[in-house]
Amino acid sequence: MAEDRQEQFSGTKQVAENHRFDEAALYDYLVAHIDGFAGPMQVEEFKGGQSNPTYKLVTPDRSYVLRRKPPGLLLKSAHAVDREYKVITALNKTKVPVPQTFCLCEDESIIGTIFYVMEFVAGRVIWEPLVPGVTVEERRQIFDSQVAFMADLHMVDYKAIGLEDFGKPGNYFARQISRWTKQYQASETEEIVEMNRLIDWLPGNIPDDDSVSLVHGDFRLDNAVLHPTEPRIVAVLDWELATLGHPLGDFTYHLMQWRNPDSALGVTPEAELKAMGIPTEAEYAAAYCARTGRDEITNLDYYFAYNFFRLAGILQGIRGRVRDGTAASEQAIEMSSRVRPLAEAAWLYAQKAGAVA
Numbered sequence: 001m002a003e004d005r006q007e008q009f010s011g012t013k014q015v016a017e018n019h020r021f022d023e024a025a026l027y028d029y030l031v032a033h034i035d036g037f038a039g040p041m042q043v044e045e046f047k048g049g050q051s052n053p054t055y056k057l058v059t060p061d062r063s064y065v066l067r068r069k070p071p072g073l074l075l076k077s078a079h080a081v082d083r084e085y086k087v088i089t090a091l092n093k094t095k096v097p098v099p100q101t102f103c104l105c106e107d108e109s110i111i112g113t114i115f116y117v118m119e120f121v122a123g124r125v126i127w128e129p130l131v132p133g134v135t136v137e138e139r140r141q142i143f144d145s146q147v148a149f150m151a152d153l154h155m156v157d158y159k160a161i162g163l164e165d166f167g168k169p170g171n172y173f174a175r176q177i178s179r180w181t182k183q184y185q186a187s188e189t190e191e192i193v194e195m196n197r198l199i200d201w202l203p204g205n206i207p208d209d210d211s212v213s214l215v216h217g218d219f220r221l222d223n224a225v226l227h228p229t230e231p232r233i234v235a236v237l238d239w240e241l242a243t244l245g246h247p248l249g250d251f252t253y254h255l256m257q258w259r260n261p262d263s264a265l266g267v268t269p270e271a272e273l274k275a276m277g278i279p280t281e282a283e284y285a286a287a288y289c290a291r292t293g294r295d296e297i298t299n300l301d302y303y304f305a306y307n308f309f310r311l312a313g314i315l316q317g318i319r320g321r322v323r324d325g326t327a328a329s330e331q332a333i334e335m336s337s338r339v340r341p342l343a344e345a346a347w348l349y350a351q352k353a354g355a356v357a
Contacts, residue, residue, distance in 0.1 A: 026041075087214070123227055142221075145226075215244070
């Protein structure tokens with residue numbers, strides 16, 4: 001399974017028919033807007049990622065990455081590649097590992113949708129969360145690098161890097177629950193009773209902790225590039241959902257892998273994880289707390305209910321795009337089938353947190 005997933009998502013492919021664009025127009029634009037850009041230019045499409053089509057631009061001197069909004073009918077506020085560009089550019093001023101950015105093009109006449117270009121960071125993208133093919137010590141350091149990234153991100157002074165207007169500070173969970181409720185309902189393809197119960201219960205039971213930080217919104221190992229040979233992250237990708245939010249909402253979304261039956265982390269016994277050099281959920285949470293100055297994380301059942309609900313909302317959006325013909329990868333249909341099980345899991349955690357049907 002690990003090899004299948006690694007093979008399925010790794011590397012590039014020929015650009016899909018519905019994602020093609022005028023390469024000559026793009027080339028002329030990049031020559032004019034990126035210092036030193038020179039052809040010939042070869043365009044390939046990355047296999048992974050079904051939200052924003054992502055391309056590798058290969059030139060004789062170096063490679064670049066282009067991220068664009070997908071063509072077609074889109075949900076309002078989705079696929080915000082301009083926000084991705086803004087946050088990645090700002091984080092280049094910090095120790096948070098991100099690619100260098102080169103340009104943002106908001107002129108849709110160039111390739112049909114807005115896009116930005118950043119550097120291609122050479123390294124390893126590992127799609128299997130148990131990190132096969134490395135030593136026990138390397139695996140331990142890779143997990144430590146992940147938790148270090150989350151802590152470093154949440155400790156960034158977002159005002160100092162010009163991101164004070166990157167979101168609305170405070171009331172993060174209420175706003176997110178509203179956002180994913182609207183996306184779910186706009187994309188709804190069948191009635192899921194548990195989602196309706198969560199929509200009713202979650203807003204009135206938010207924990208009393210209104211911390212604010214910059215959040216990634218979708219961090220997991222396959223959204224990071226590891227150094228080609230060393231066990232550390234050199235760049236974090238896919239910042240589409242980044243905003244000013246709640247650090248515990250962001251961290252517990254990442255921590256959810258230890259509870260998710262769809263993840264190898266969620267179905268592997270603790271003893272086996274420890275033998276592989278992978279921390280337990282409790283150890284990983286403690287490492288995050290130590291790096292951020294927190295004593296502990298309370299209200300985990302609520303946070304897991306919220307995050308399973310949020311993930312169901314995200315995947316329902318993909319499911320709606322499959323219906324509308326705008327989903328960006330072959331894996332989108334398979335992913336969208338997970339909505340109901342995620343909603344059921346979210347409701348179980350809500351019940352543990354005190355919800356009553």
